[in-house]
Amino acid sequence: MSSGNQQPVGDGLVKWIDTRLPVFSYLQKEYAEFQSPKNFNWFWNFGAILTFMLVMMILTGIILAMQYQPNTMLAFDSVERIMRDVNHGWMLRYMHANGATFFFIAVYIHMFRGLYYGSYKNPRELLWILGVVILVLMMATAFMGYVLPWGQMSFWGATVITNLFSAIPLIGDSIVTLLWGGFSVDNPTLNRFFALHYLFPFLIFGVVVLHVVALHVSGSNNPLGVDPKGPQDTVSFHPYYTMKDSAGLAIFITIFAFFVFFAPNFFGEPENYLPAAPLNTPAHIVPEWYFLPFFAILRSINFDVLFIEAKLGGVIAMFGAIFVLFIVPWLDKSPVRSAKFRPVYRWFFWIFVLDCFLLGWVGGRAPDNLVFEGLNLKVIHLGWLATFWYFFHFIILLPLLGIFEKPKPLPKSISAPVLGGGSAAASATAKPMEKA
Amino acid sequence: MSDDTQNHDGHSGSRRDFLYLSAGAFASVGGAIALWPFVDSMNPSADVLALSTVEVDVSQVEVGQRVTVKWQGKPVFIDRRTEAGIAEARDTPLDDLRDPETDEARAERPEWLVVIGVCTHLGCVPLGQTPSEPRGEWGGWFCPCHGSHYDTSGRIRKGPAPLNLPVPPLAFLNDTNIKIG
Numbered sequence: 001m002s003s004g005n006q007q008p009v010g011d012g013l014v015k016w017i018d019t020r021l022p023v024f025s026y027l028q029k030e031y032a033e034f035q036s037p038k039n040f041n042w043f044w045n046f047g048a049i050l051t052f053m054l055v056m057m058i059l060t061g062i063i064l065a066m067q068y069q070p071n072t073m074l075a076f077d078s079v080e081r082i083m084r085d086v087n088h089g090w091m092l093r094y095m096h097a098n099g100a101t102f103f104f105i106a107v108y109i110h111m112f113r114g115l116y117y118g119s120y121k122n123p124r125e126l127l128w129i130l131g132v133v134i135l136v137l138m139m140a141t142a143f144m145g146y147v148l149p150w151g152q153m154s155f156w157g158a159t160v161i162t163n164l165f166s167a168i169p170l171i172g173d174s175i176v177t178l179l180w181g182g183f184s185v186d187n188p189t190l191n192r193f194f195a196l197h198y199l200f201p202f203l204i205f206g207v208v209v210l211h212v213v214a215l216h217v218s219g220s221n222n223p224l225g226v227d228p229k230g231p232q233d234t235v236s237f238h239p240y241y242t243m244k245d246s247a248g249l250a251i252f253i254t255i256f257a258f259f260v261f262f263a264p265n266f267f268g269e270p271e272n273y274l275p276a277a278p279l280n281t282p283a284h285i286v287p288e289w290y291f292l293p294f295f296a297i298l299r300s301i302n303f304d305v306l307f308i309e310a311k312l313g314g315v316i317a318m319f320g321a322i323f324v325l326f327i328v329p330w331l332d333k334s335p336v337r338s339a340k341f342r343p344v345y346r347w348f349f350w351i352f353v354l355d356c357f358l359l360g361w362v363g364g365r366a367p368d369n370l371v372f373e374g375l376n377l378k379v380i381h382l383g384w385l386a387t388f389w390y391f392f393h394f395i396i397l398l399p400l401l402g403i404f405e406k407p408k409p410l411p412k413s414i415s416a417p418v419l420g421g422g423s424a425a426a427s428a429t430a431k432p433m434e435k436a
Numbered sequence: 437m438s439d440d441t442q443n444h445d446g447h448s449g450s451r452r453d454f455l456y457l458s459a460g461a462f463a464s465v466g467g468a469i470a471l472w473p474f475v476d477s478m479n480p481s482a483d484v485l486a487l488s489t490v491e492v493d494v495s496q497v498e499v500g501q502r503v504t505v506k507w508q509g510k511p512v513f514i515d516r517r518t519e520a521g522i523a524e525a526r527d528t529p530l531d532d533l534r535d536p537e538t539d540e541a542r543a544e545r546p547e548w549l550v551v552i553g554v555c556t557h558l559g560c561v562p563l564g565q566t567p568s569e570p571r572g573e574w575g576g577w578f579c580p581c582h583g584s585h586y587d588t589s590g591r592i593r594k595g596p597a598p599l600n601l602p603v604p605p606l607a608f609l610n611d612t613n614i615k616i617g
Contacts, residue, residue: 164558182484184510281560299582
């Protein structure tokens with residue numbers, strides 16, 4: 001952003017402002033002329049989609065907060081009032097509730113994209129870490145937001161999740177009391193969750209800014225995982241990727257709108273339309289779908305490991321499943337970024353994706369349910385397997401593959417595989433295109 | 437800034453370093469102490485603590501009947517136990533228990549068992565307060581969330597919960613009034 005010696009852009013008022021505060025030259029440099037690899041596929045749309053979702057969530061959230069009452073006596077009814085009496089309230093609430101779901105769909109695709117194409121590798125380690133920080137903040141925000149309608153699942157979800165902290169030795173119970181502000185999930189809990197649910201999106205916004213600044217230092221990765229060798233390998237962000245991002249966003253919003261208008265409760269839990277009853281537990285407490293894989297890992301540790309009790313072990317495993325993402329850039333020893341050129345990792349990547357889906361499936365079912373009658377195979381057994389594989393993939397497979405896998409030869413440049421020649425030949429052919 | 441590194445009896449800036457370090461240490465400790473009220477304000481407030489005892493009139497409770505009262509936002513199970521239930525609880529050998537505790541220690545007056553009705557696994561409310569609800573294999577309570585069974589003394593017998601249902605602090609004010617908390 002330091003543009004002391006840069007020419008101000010525009011003329012008239014724009015130039016007057018830009019010489020004093022270079023916002024226009026910053027936008028010009030970082031969003032218009034910014035050079036991006038020219039071979040992005042559709043998976044590179046999700047950054048823009050996520051930015052849109054964050055803004056949409058903050059907007060609908062602020063409007064909803066104007067109608068919502070963070071008090072245990074009023075919360076449930078105030079949400080029903082939003083649904084029935086407030087103008088367009090039903091739409092805003094369904095956008096916000098389904099928005100959380102689609103935010104997580106987009107963020108998980110964005111992350112799997114990063115894992116497949118090695119976007120976390122040198123020099124993008126910090127970019128990836130900031131992304132995981134955003135994920136953690138998103139999870140906290142979503143959890144607290146789900147408590148606010150004060151339905152049965154809100155209350156019991158909050159009770160189960162806050163109780164996890166009681167597994168911490170010695171100070172666990174004090175932490176839980178501190179979280180609750182009382183002796184159970186109650187009005188003080190609801191109040192603070194509302195305050196923090198309002199705060200966290202702005203923290204996310206701040207980390208997103210850092211995420212984007214870091215991205216603009218290293219530049220984007222691309223499906224081949226080789227760095228651009230020169231201007232023949234890149235295009236300017238505008239109009240090429242502003243257009244492509246808009247097209248992808250339009251498709252994403254269309255699917256989102258389908259659920260908002262035609263299946264608004266598809267991802268929801270009917271139990272949450274019953275007001276919270278602290279003396280009456282629902283038969284099945286399940287979190288929202290985006291937490292199910294982590295919930296499955298939590299429940300899979302149902303045995304003591306040495307001196308660690310099962311309850312604490314489950315909590316450690318669940319938080320470990322998120323923490324391990326922070327160190328992925330150092331676990332993956334392979335110098336090759338894109339899985340396109342990693343014949344073995346490519347297979348294990350897809351097995352890992354299936355493993356995450358399996359964890360999600362396990363998380364939504366009672367652990368003692370039978371999967372196959374004849375084999376006496378229970379859901380918990382699949383949970384053990386899937387949890388083992390989750391950690392095995394990151395901690396054992398990634399380092400070993402970096403040593404033993406023989407990658408395919410990398411193309412000389414981004415243009416090379418398209419034009420069949422080296423980057424020199426490509427630059428000659430690419431020039432007329434840039435003028436056009 | 438630069439005058440302290442080589443002089444002062446040849447020691448390398450020890451006095452200024454000391455001032456920096458001690459000022460830094462005081463500032464950090466002071467900052468941490470200043471932070472405490474912010475954190476502690478989230479702990480239970482005086483009005484929440486004031487609601488921490490309830491008195492229950494149990495004169496209407498029949499033998500074999502169970503009632504639920506709310507204490508500190510949590511359900512408390514009061515069970516006027518039958519002779520059979522008492523005998524079962526008292527005859528259980530401690531070796532059979534995951535969290536060994538005698539029934540004598542849990543129910544001062546054998547007829548009255550008072551426990552906090554919050555499963556020690558992840559905080560669900562166990563079933564068994566009405567005759568139509570399942571009471572588990574030991575005739576006490578059954579938690580539907582993850583399948584924990586409690587006996588007629590509220591002690592954990594089977595399932596993932598690690599501990600017995602806790603007995604709240606309680607006092608018998610007279611034969612029909614119990615003070616919880």
